[in-house]
Amino acid sequence: MAVSSIxxxxxxxDFVFDINRLNVAVSRAQALAIIVANEGLEQCKVNSLEQMAKVGLFCRLKGFCCK
Incomplete structure (x- = not known):
């Protein structure tokens, strides 16, 4: 999955930050998962609480990976 901006x-x-899509992308890695992300993705405008939760999950995933 590749996208430069929302x-x-x-x-x-909703497509880019779909929870199932992110789960499959990360869980299928057998040894290493590399996430390359534009910092602007986490600063996108949301229109609902559901979208806010999706962006929040992505931010937590990104934060976990950067440790």
Whole structure:
């Protein structure tokens, strides 16, 4: 999965930050999962509490990976 910004993503925020999609992307790695992310992704505008939760999960995942 690759996207440079939410605004440029044809499917939008809900697709990019889908919990199931993130889970599959990380859990299928057998030895190492590398996440490369544009810092602007975590500063996107949300329209609902559900979207806020999705972005929050991504931020926690990114924070966990950077430790």
């Amino acid at each position: 605004e440029e993503s044809p499917r939008g925020l």
